[in-house]
Amino acid sequence: MNYEEALRYLDEHASYEKTGRVESPSLDNISRFMDLMANPQLNYPVIHVTGTNGKGSTTQIITKLLMAHGLQVGTYTSPHLESLTERITRDGEQIDQQEFADCVAAIADIEVLAGVRPSYFDIMTAAAFRYFADSAVDVAVIEVGMLGRWDATNVVKSDVAVITNIALDHMEFAGPTLQHIAHEKVGISKANSSLVIGDDNPELFPIWNESLHAKLIRRGEDFELNENQLAVGGRSLSVRTSRASYSDIHLPLHGIHQGSNASIALAA
Template sequence: MDYDAALAYLDDHASYDKTGRIDEPSTDAIAQLCSAMGDPQSVQPVIHVTGTNGKGSTVQMISRLLIAQGLTVGTYTSPHLERINERIKRNGEPISDEEFGEQIAGVADMEVITGVRPTYFEAVTAAAFRWFADVAVDVAVIEVGMLGRWDATNIVDAQVAVVTNIALDHTEFAGPSLADIASEKAGIIKPGSAVVIGETDPDLVSIFTDEGGASSLVRGHDFETVDNSLAIGGRALDLRTPTTIYSDVFLPLHGAHQGDNAAVALTAVETFFAAPLAEDVVHEGFANVEMPGRFEVLGVQPLTIIDGAHNPPGADVCAEVFFGDFHPEGRRILVVGTLREPGDMLAALRADEFDVVHACTAPSPRGVAGADVAAAARAIGCDEVYVHDDVETACRAAMQHADGDDAILAAGSIYVAGDARPALRKYAN
């Protein structure tokens, strides 16, 4: 199966994407597929990461720290920004088109043998497990797709289970309370798992500590970010873990929240090794972190930024970084599209504080029509609002009317960030 055929196979399974058998949530299907493949998810130790926001960044930090320690690391994340290969990496390098086709072909063969029709996400997840086994990674760092307990990734038995934070999201599948969300995410904790908890609400923390892991470490008590300062190109951090204080750590990501993610990631890796890390390993690992699409600066004249925040808590953090750390002096221009109720997202993004809003339809079957996004923007007080059919057109219009002192932010969904990235890079400098 070549790459195009693999994509066609996944498209043919896309109607099952995201929730699959939602009436009876279960990991049975992917477990059967992987069992027929010899349970590749059990070949190497696993660090499993869940949480409402910050999962992707934390996974990348963990992976880079492990690579700096000299391990061969498999990393599985979702969704992708531009190409699906980005989801499956070995030592930071995406799986090749040829290898991706081979792995999806293996999953397709198992569908015929087992009679189990996987969802899009289950098929890609099984392919990742299979490839990690084939290339013999030393450790796999796995990001939960959604929630945790019934997520396709949750057939792993994690040595370290990581929780970044809890906020209201995916309430159509779990909720309505934060405790309900936390309970679903706690499902990744297995009896032998050491648990690293980034959430600090005592009522939510207890849900994770009571789940039955082998041990628990909690942010604010066992580890923390001691200093979290703005630096050129990122953050300057002092991080305290259960064993050590690491000083003057540079992280090339924007936003104070990334400092909190760094403390979680470093504690997770220390927990995995059951030992502190050498300072040079810590500095090298964090210095090599890249996070495309997460408050990524593409150009400076005008300041051009994309961010894939997909829910109001993430959008609120995005706005805080944009207006706080960058405080642009010229006009502030927002390119925005979303997959959810636009009023909440626009309020969280502080759209009414932008001088111009270019509303567009996010490139997804669930994308809210640009006209509806524009109407929501006007309803919260935005004056200069334009409507576009797609992200590229909105980005082009924003760049054409931006001066060197202006700032453009494209946000509202990872799908918007993914389409905006190549569109804005045509003009960014």
């Protein structure tokens, strides 16, 4: 299979991104594929990121922080701007088109043998997990596609889960209130992991506290953005975490919201 054939194979499968429709929420198909692929997503530590806004930027900032510490980092995001290969990177470099096609070909073979029909996003997610395992990454940073609990990425066993914030989105799938949406997003937290909460809405505290199996790291208690000023080429930040205080941080991104994203990334 070459890259063009991989794209055609993907286009033959159901895509929420194109149709706006999803099947009944279930991880059965992606879990079945992962089992048949020997669960590549269990071969490396994972930081799993969700949230209504800022999850993409937070994912990229976490990636840069880990790379700065000399780690080889696999990153999975969605959607893409120009090429599908943007979604799967290693140390910031996109997956090679033929390597991508090879990963997709392996998934296509499993579909034939197992008789399980994956979605477009299932295929992309499985391809990313396989690529990261083949590349022997030190850690993977995985951005949720939609909500969290029933997202295909939620077959990982994350060491750290991140919820950037909660606002009203995807209500047709989660429910009409912030509490419904928070409940779906907190579903990415795992036993004996850490859960970083960037949203400080007190109405949602009871939902976070339900995650008794995870160590909570909350904005305003365990980390705080103390300074977020406009600076030449970006923002100047001061961030406190439970482990250290960081001052005069230069963030080469514009927008006051990026300071908040960076503080969450540091906490993670």
